[in-house]
Amino acid sequence: MPHTLPSDPHGFRRRGVLFVLSSPSGAGKSTIARRLLADEHELEMSVSVTTRSMRPGEVDGKDYHFTDLEGFRDMVAKDEFLEWAHVFNHRYGTPRAQVEEMLAAGKDVLFDIDWQGAQQLFQIAGGDVVRVFIFPPSMEELHRRLTSRGTDSTEVIEARMSRAANEVSHWDGYDYVLVNDDVDSCIRGVKTILAAERLKRSRQTGLIGFIRRLTR
Ligand code: 5GP
Numbered sequence: 001m002p003h004t005l006p007s008d009p010h011g012f013r014r015r016g017v018l019f020v021l022s023s024p025s026g027a028g029k030s031t032i033a034r035r036l037l038a039d040e041h042e043l044e045m046s047v048s049v050t051t052r053s054m055r056p057g058e059v060d061g062k063d064y065h066f067t068d069l070e071g072f073r074d075m076v077a078k079d080e081f082l083e084w085a086h087v088f089n090h091r092y093g094t095p096r097a098q099v100e101e102m103l104a105a106g107k108d109v110l111f112d113i114d115w116q117g118a119q120q121l122f123q124i125a126g127g128d129v130v131r132v133f134i135f136p137p138s139m140e141e142l143h144r145r146l147t148s149r150g151t152d153s154t155e156v157i158e159a160r161m162s163r164a165a166n167e168v169s170h171w172d173g174y175d176y177v178l179v180n181d182d183v184d185s186c187i188r189g190v191k192t193i194l195a196a197e198r199l200k201r202s203r204q205t206g207l208i209g210f211i212r213r214l215t216r
Helices: 029-039 069-077 097-103 115-124 141-151 156-169 184-197 207-215
Strands: 018-021 041-046 081-087 088-097 108-112 130-135 174-181
Touching: 018 029, 018 115, 018 184, 029 041, 029 108, 029 184, 069 081, 069 088, 081 097, 081 115, 088 115, 097 108, 108 115, 130 184, 141 156, 141 207, 174 184
Parallel strands: 018 108, 018 130, 041 108, 130 174
Antiparallel strands: 081 088
16 A cells, blocks of 8 residues: 655655554543544544444544445445454444545544454555554443443443453554553653654655765
């Protein structure tokens, strides 16, 4: 997947960062993603397609593209997903075209996807993906957060708790790990990772020309 980013003050370009944030639901990932997007203007969100129903407050096209099983299967058949997976008895997928457009426009792309998606994306992008996992401070705290959200039934919450334990067990498939016991410091950590990844030598594509000019 070729991607080049024309955002450098010194005349070299850099490839956009594919930035994956995963965590059990309720660990604060959406808040972190929202704050990152507000502060980081070169970063855009990959909006997934899902077959689950809309929660109160969610907006179609912003939080997710909501579709039915038939619509989802149709997209799979047309190879329109970069990756997709079953999560909580529903299907979630990353539309390919949107990501390619963002990279072509010189953006970094933020993915809020699970460990299965992170794994698939890693393979598709030949390892050129930054994978960040956010832990909740404890499973008790996660339960409290899921309950206080008030959007899901007890059965759904229990299912999410067991799914969370499964999600946490895949922590070793990530490049970076953070604990969200304080949202501000967690966001600072995530921003530091993004800043460092943007500066990686391997992401700078016009470096040779720059070095030549520098040493002329
Ligand atoms: P929720 O239903 O709470 O919004 O999301 C449930 C889980 O699905 C979260 O862990 C989220 O990261 C994951 N998810 C959302 N979109 C995608 C996607 O496009 N692909 C994959 N693999 N997982 C996704």
